[in-house]
Amino acid sequence: MGVVGEAWDWLATGSHWSGTDGVWHRLSQHLFLTFVCLAISCAVALPVAVVLGHLGKGGAIAVNISNAGRAVPTFAVLVLLLLSPLGTHGQWPTIIALVLFAIPPVLTNAYVGVSEADREVVEAARGMGMTSGQLIRRVELPLAFPLIMTGVRTAAVQVVATATLAALPGGGGLGRIITAGFRLTDTPQVVAGAVLVAALALLVEGIFVLLGLVLDPMRRRTGHRSPAAFRPPADQAPKSPVLKTR
Amino acid sequence: MADRNCLISNEWICGEYVRTRSQELTDATLQHVWITLASVAIGLLVAFPLALLARRWRVVAGPVLGMTTILYTVPSLAMFSLLLPVFGVSAAVVITGLVLYSLTILVRNIMAGLASVPEEAREAARGMGYGPLRLLFGVELPLALPALMAGLRITTVSTVSLTTVGAIIGYGGLGNLIYEGMRSFFKAQVLTASVLCVALAVVADVALLGVQRLLTPWARKRRRAA
Numbered sequence: 001m002g003v004v005g006e007a008w009d010w011l012a013t014g015s016h017w018s019g020t021d022g023v024w025h026r027l028s029q030h031l032f033l034t035f036v037c038l039a040i041s042c043a044v045a046l047p048v049a050v051v052l053g054h055l056g057k058g059g060a061i062a063v064n065i066s067n068a069g070r071a072v073p074t075f076a077v078l079v080l081l082l083l084s085p086l087g088t089h090g091q092w093p094t095i096i097a098l099v100l101f102a103i104p105p106v107l108t109n110a111y112v113g114v115s116e117a118d119r120e121v122v123e124a125a126r127g128m129g130m131t132s133g134q135l136i137r138r139v140e141l142p143l144a145f146p147l148i149m150t151g152v153r154t155a156a157v158q159v160v161a162t163a164t165l166a167a168l169p170g171g172g173g174l175g176r177i178i179t180a181g182f183r184l185t186d187t188p189q190v191v192a193g194a195v196l197v198a199a200l201a202l203l204v205e206g207i208f209v210l211l212g213l214v215l216d217p218m219r220r221r222t223g224h225r226s227p228a229a230f231r232p233p234a235d236q237a238p239k240s241p242v243l244k245t246r
Numbered sequence: 247m248a249d250r251n252c253l254i255s256n257e258w259i260c261g262e263y264v265r266t267r268s269q270e271l272t273d274a275t276l277q278h279v280w281i282t283l284a285s286v287a288i289g290l291l292v293a294f295p296l297a298l299l300a301r302r303w304r305v306v307a308g309p310v311l312g313m314t315t316i317l318y319t320v321p322s323l324a325m326f327s328l329l330l331p332v333f334g335v336s337a338a339v340v341i342t343g344l345v346l347y348s349l350t351i352l353v354r355n356i357m358a359g360l361a362s363v364p365e366e367a368r369e370a371a372r373g374m375g376y377g378p379l380r381l382l383f384g385v386e387l388p389l390a391l392p393a394l395m396a397g398l399r400i401t402t403v404s405t406v407s408l409t410t411v412g413a414i415i416g417y418g419g420l421g422n423l424i425y426e427g428m429r430s431f432f433k434a435q436v437l438t439a440s441v442l443c444v445a446l447a448v449v450a451d452v453a454l455l456g457v458q459r460l461l462t463p464w465a466r467k468r469r470r471a472a
Contacts, residue, residue: 003331070400071447073407075421076440079428083436161321165411168323169428178327182414187331194327198320205319 006188007195016192021180023196029172030200033163037095038156041102046148049107053114053144054136062111069104074162077101082169094171098162102155109151113144142217149215153208160201174200252434260434267435270423275442278419281412282405282450285341289348289401296349297356298382310353318350322411330415340412347408348401355397359390392465395458399451406447420446 010016017023052058077100081093117140125139141148167175177193180186213219252260264271300307320328325343333339363386371385387394410421418425420439427435459466 071403071444073410073443075410076424079424079436083433157319164321164323190327194324197324201319201321
């Protein structure tokens with residue numbers, strides 16, 4: 001109980017929240033990194049995934065990128081980028097690493113969502129004379145929406161986690177509270193930082209779950225079958241059973 | 247000559263580094279392997295009964311799946327930090343964290359595998375007088391193997407990669423070398439350890455695929471027939 005109480009005291013101390021090393025500043029850095037990197041990843045991955053999914057090509061690439069993303073340690077990439085010539089360019093190594101690890105879930109889920117949109121509906125729409133553009137906008141995207149959101153949500157949580165690790169090579173964000181705690185051998189601070197990071201990750205996950213429900217273009221239609229969620233941690237290996245999230 | 251200088255000029259690829267530090271590299275790799283093996287083995291031992299409980303009682307399924315999803319959301323650095331006061335600075339912190347992560351995938355895949363067993367197979371086994379235990383281990387488990395092994399492969403690959411974060415408390419296997427290399431800007435050490443780590447993940451994945459092939463010979467026969 002001792003450490004929990006001390007961690008609570010750490011959190012309850014006002015001076016720990018202000019200043020450049022304070023929680024508020026670290027949190028704003030963390031949120032800024034998360035938002036920017038998620039936006040870049042979506043801007044890069046979504047168009048590619050939607051076009052490939054529409055054409056039904058490149059499925060193997062989409063799956064392999066995800067598998068590779070899991071095998072390469074985030075920590076190693078962060079450090080490699082720091083030691084590369086890019087390392088002297090402030091936040092860029094962190095941003096690049098975050099984007100690299102956020103792209104696979106967005107890409108894979110959006111690809112699967114679009115390419116596996118109900119074939120009969122797609123054929124019917126084509127038979128009605130829809131052009132490819134109309135087909136993507138009015139049929140495939142709405143049908144793929146739940147999976148696209150799952151991908152974005154997974155990427156968001158991934159970015160929050162990776163941004164935490166970025167504190168090890170000296171990046172900004174809430175992880176710095178943890179690494180500073182380790183340097184000072186101040187366990188209560190380590191635990192307090194970890195609690196903040198975990199809470200942020202859960203909050204981000206929760207917000208995206210809600211967004212997915214509220215924004216779903218198909219949510220008021222009856223008889224809509226949402227495709228099985230394709231969540232990267234569980235099922236990117238080919239032929240593995242699809243992990244259904246809630 | 248070039249080899250001799252690569253340590254001084256701090257190059258990314260350095261044969262001299264690998265030669266002079268082979269002992270250090272071996273030790274780090276061995277630590278990485280045993281932490282991964284222990285985590286995945288314990289993960290499997292915990293996930294199997296959890297999956298059986300969740301299958302037996304619907305009431306248990308919701309909380310078990312919800313809990314493992316929440317655990318998976320916690321970033322690795324935070325997970326290890328939260329476990330630090332529980333175990334102190336020891337390998338148990340890293341292994342426990344990795345076990346908790348592995349549960350998410352293992353429990354779901356074991357449940358999916360068991361759910362995919364055809365009811366006829368169960369009926370046939372019961373008709374032949376199989377008891378519940380013999381039914382589970384003799385019929386259901388073998389038929390659930392493909393899903394279980396797929397989950398095991400994903401878990402193992404993620405575990406190999408996540409072990410590196412254990413470097414924060416000195417139990418990160420190859421991650422320790424990456425961490426030290428980061429502090430001293432030692433490029434050859436960081437790159438060599440990173441490459442070894444990815445190689446370890448690939449080797450583990452291929453090895454598990456081999457095990458799966460050996461354990462499910464009927465799948466291969468079916469594939470050849472088709």
